[in-house]
Amino acid sequence: MDTYRQTLDSAELTLSKIAARPLSDADQLGSAIAQLTNEFSDQLATIAGLDAAFLDWQGKKKGQPTWQGLGVTDPTLPLTSFSLGLESDLWALAELVRSAASFPILKVKLGTEQDEHVLDTIRREAPTAIIRVDANMAWSVDEALRKLPMLARYGVEFVEQPIAADDLKGLRKLKQAGVLPIVADESCVRPVDVDRLAGHVDGINIKLSKCGGIRQGLEMIRKARDVGLRIMLGCMVESSLGISAALQLGPLVDWLDLDGHLLLAEDPFTGIGGDCGVLRLSTEPGLGVFPRQFRSAAPSFGS
Numbered sequence: 001m002d003t004y005r006q007t008l009d010s011a012e013l014t015l016s017k018i019a020a021r022p023l024s025d026a027d028q029l030g031s032a033i034a035q036l037t038n039e040f041s042d043q044l045a046t047i048a049g050l051d052a053a054f055l056d057w058q059g060k061k062k063g064q065p066t067w068q069g070l071g072v073t074d075p076t077l078p079l080t081s082f083s084l085g086l087e088s089d090l091w092a093l094a095e096l097v098r099s100a101a102s103f104p105i106l107k108v109k110l111g112t113e114q115d116e117h118v119l120d121t122i123r124r125e126a127p128t129a130i131i132r133v134d135a136n137m138a139w140s141v142d143e144a145l146r147k148l149p150m151l152a153r154y155g156v157e158f159v160e161q162p163i164a165a166d167d168l169k170g171l172r173k174l175k176q177a178g179v180l181p182i183v184a185d186e187s188c189v190r191p192v193d194v195d196r197l198a199g200h201v202d203g204i205n206i207k208l209s210k211c212g213g214i215r216q217g218l219e220m221i222r223k224a225r226d227v228g229l230r231i232m233l234g235c236m237v238e239s240s241l242g243i244s245a246a247l248q249l250g251p252l253v254d255w256l257d258l259d260g261h262l263l264l265a266e267d268p269f270t271g272i273g274g275d276c277g278v279l280r281l282s283t284e285p286g287l288g289v290f291p292r293q294f295r296s297a298a299p300s301f302g303s
Contacts, residue, residue: 006045006209014043018050030054037190037212044190044212045236051213052245052287059286066287067248070218077247079277080256081105081132083263088114090121097125102276105130107257111138115147119154132257134160137186141170148179158255160205160232161185172200183232191216194223203230203254208246209238221252235260240269244287247272247279268292 018036023029033051040047059066067075082103087093100106106129108122122131133156139147144162151159158181163170165186175182181202188197188204190211197204204224206217217233224231232255233246240261250256261267262274271289273280282288 006043010043011046011049014040014046015050026054026057030058033213033215037216041190044216045209048208048211048213048216048245049242051215052208052242055214055245055248056286063285065248065281065283065285066214067251067281070214070248072248072251074251075281075283077250077279077281078254078256079105080258080274080279081107081130082259082277083257084108084122086111087118088112090114090117093118093121094125097122101126103129104277105132107132107134107259110135116150119151119156123154131156132158132160132255134185135162137161137164139163141167141173144170144174145177148174148177152179156180158183158203161187168196168200171197175199175201181230183230185234188220191219191223194220194229195227198227198229201229203232205232205234205257206246206249206253207234207236209236209242214245214248217246217249218252221249230254232257234258237263239264239267240272240289241287243279244269244272244289247281248287250279250281 033047036047037044055066059069062069082100084096084106086109087096106122106126108118108131110118110133131154133151139162141163160183162174162182171182171184171187183203183205184197184201185205188194194204206220208214208217211217211220221231231253233249233253234257235243235246238260243258243261246258258279259274268291269289270292271282
């Protein structure tokens with residue numbers, strides 16, 4: 001995770017420091033998560049893993065799915081987008097779009113001189129697909145203002161993080177232009193960021209590895225609703241185990257970008273689906289995912 005300076009070595013070091021503490025049981029660890037997010041604020045992916053493990057254990061102990069324990073009553077989920085990545089070879093991009101024909105929502109990375117050609121290729125190969133754009137801070141404010149009308153012509157649904165993360169004035173200018181919804185990603189890391197983004201963007205992207213876990217994500221959702229922001233749940237390239245943690249909050253948001261497990265050559269876990277953009281919340285206790293080699297029966301899913 002280069003953007004957030006987290007590595008396997010830093011994760012192992014963080015876990016060793018936490019393991020050395022006099023925590024008597026799992027319940028005590030669960031209540032310490034909020035403190036750990038502040039103490040290890042530069043290693044929140046690791047804390048998110050601990051939070052997910054605790055809530056999975058708690059759900060299994062109580063015999064209920066994690067999402068129910070969080071107060072979610074309706075397990076209905078939005079469809080997830082499928083990511084195409086930043087592709088300069090338009091022939092290869094066309095083939096990739098054709099291979100993703102079963103996915104109704106496509107997310108594409110932009111930020112090169114070929115941006116319009118990329119969108120033209122996608123729209124030609126997938127005329128009915130919903131297209132979402134992530135510029136990953138690649139544009140200046142003026143460049144974004146020039147490109148937004150072009151994106152709208154191609155039917156783009158919204159633009160994620162078009163400019164630098166700390167340029168709130170610029171984000172507000174893009175929002176006020178009213179061409180397309182502006183969604184903050186790198187600008188919105190933790191719950192404290194939600195309030196300061198109110199009025200500057202139309203929505204936020206919550207990633208558990210950024211904010212520190214399921215319960216931190218739930219707090220961000222509540223804050224976002226209070227200030228009128230729409231919400232997307234995003235991810236890194238993760239197995240079904242990692243994606244399942246975010247999925248517990250899926251019924252509470254507007255958009256899903258939880259396709260990290262679909263981008264793996266081999267996913268060591270199973271249980272959440274993803275074909276055609278359809279993800280599923282399990283009705284089994286905990287997070288509802290299982291190691292592939294140890295799964296003895298198909299999971300039962302909520303509607």
